[in-house]
Amino acid sequence: MAKRNNRCLSEMKPGERFRIEKVAIPDAVLRRRLLDLGFVPGGEVEVGQRSPLGDPTAYYVCGTTIALRKEESNYIYGEKIGHD
Amino acid sequence: MINATYTIALMGNPNTGKSTLFNVLTGLRQHTGNWPGKTVTHAEGEFVYRGIAYRIVDLPGTYSLYSNSADEEVARDFLLFERPNITIVVVDATALERNLNLVLQVLEMTDRVIVAINLIDEAKKKGIRINTKKLATKLGVPVVPMSARNKEGIDELLKTVDAFVHGQLHPTPIAVPYSVEIEQSIAKLLPLVKEIVGDDYPARWVALRLLDGDTSLLSALNQQPPRLTKEEAPYACCGSVKSV
Numbered sequence: 001m002a003k004r005n006n007r008c009l010s011e012m013k014p015g016e017r018f019r020i021e022k023v024a025i026p027d028a029v030l031r032r033r034l035l036d037l038g039f040v041p042g043g044e045v046e047v048g049q050r051s052p053l054g055d056p057t058a059y060y061v062c063g064t065t066i067a068l069r070k071e072e073s074n075y076i077y078g079e080k081i082g083h084d
Numbered sequence: 085m086i087n088a089t090y091t092i093a094l095m096g097n098p099n100t101g102k103s104t105l106f107n108v109l110t111g112l113r114q115h116t117g118n119w120p121g122k123t124v125t126h127a128e129g130e131f132v133y134r135g136i137a138y139r140i141v142d143l144p145g146t147y148s149l150y151s152n153s154a155d156e157e158v159a160r161d162f163l164l165f166e167r168p169n170i171t172i173v174v175v176d177a178t179a180l181e182r183n184l185n186l187v188l189q190v191l192e193m194t195d196r197v198i199v200a201i202n203l204i205d206e207a208k209k210k211g212i213r214i215n216t217k218k219l220a221t222k223l224g225v226p227v228v229p230m231s232a233r234n235k236e237g238i239d240e241l242l243k244t245v246d247a248f249v250h251g252q253l254h255p256t257p258i259a260v261p262y263s264v265e266i267e268q269s270i271a272k273l274l275p276l277v278k279e280i281v282g283d284d285y286p287a288r289w290v291a292l293r294l295l296d297g298d299t300s301l302l303s304a305l306n307q308q309p310p311r312l313t314k315e316e317a318p319y320a321c322c323g324s325v326k327s328v
């Protein structure tokens with residue numbers, strides 16, 4: 001079960017909601033940056049619009065919209081919230 | 085040009101109304117907003133309240149002090165090297181959780197902090213109510229609700245500034261506790277750090293940065309002459325606001 005729910009933020013579609021479990025980015029500075037932007041374990045994210053080219057994607061987190069590229073959202077793990 | 089007695093720094097996340105507050109306090113007009121050309125380095129101005137002259141510095145908006153962006157280094161270095169008498173952290177009432185990250189980081193560096201909860205008008209519209217008294221007790225520093233754009237809460241903010249410089253406030257900032265392992269390392273480092281930096285820099289904070297391997301801080305410290313005179317200050321010449 002846990003395995004099935006463990007997804008990447010980058011796989012989520014616009015409108016979906018996601019609960020962060022782990023920010024597993026190897027680059028320490030980038031990891032710090034993501035945490036400071038509000039991508040913290042336990043936090044909830046709503047997926048917003050994808051840019052026309054498919055990257056970056058807007059995410060609504062902690063009351064603000066933040067755009068992330070795939071090379072960042074690929075490392076944010078967690079589960080989809082709601083209707084399964 | 086007034087010969088200001090005290091320096092106030094304005095900090096906060098991007099777009100929380102720092103420049104709007106700066107303009108209200110100084111009566112100067114500065115471009116504010118979301119478009120490119122927002123606060124890049126910083127702007128300076130002066131104002132007088134109850135017979136005391138203040139220099140106020142509008143720093144760039146940042147979510148953090150540790151992600152090594154140029155804006156963050158400007159803000160961090162200002163706190164560290166210019167040691168403002170008061171730092172006003174302007175936070176967005178509609179996104180407190182996000183904004184408190186920076187507040188806690190600033191409280192680790194200095195206890196001379198006022199938290200200004202701005203955009204309180206927006207929060208009211210959204211049905212968000214903030215218990216400022218409770219927040220002040222938890223953070224251990226004064227918390228003032230305001231709406232810079234509507235010029236509400238400005239007087240209470242200035243009264244708090246006045247009380248601060250008259251030594252009537254005794255801040256007891258919340259100390260963020262770390263894991264046992266980190267706290268033990270801090271305890272080991274503290275006496276050594278104190279020996280080197282003395283009272284010039286916040287010792288616990290420097291110890292934490294060392295443990296964090298913060299190379300940008302180390303290079304900033306290395307470049308810094310022990311105590312700056314105003315003329316040598318790297319910011320003295322840049323970003324000053326001219327009246328229009």
Ligand SMILES: Nc1nc2c(ncn2[C@@H]2O[C@H](COP(=O)(O)OP(=O)(O)OP(=O)(O)O)[C@@H](O)[C@H]2O)c(=O)[nH]1
Pocket residue numbers: 096097098099100101102103104105115116117118122123143144145146202203204205206230231232233234
């Ligand atoms: N509703 C409302 N809007 C405000 C208030 N204070 C500022 N604003 C608006 O918020 C926007 C951003 O204000 P600024 O003063 O530029 O914010 P800043 O913190 O200086 O932004 P950066 O320098 O980019 O970090 C502007 O459109 C202001 O008019 C307020 O109290 N209420």
Ligand SMILES: [Mg+2]
Pocket residue numbers: 102103104116122123142145
């Ligand atoms: Mg500004």
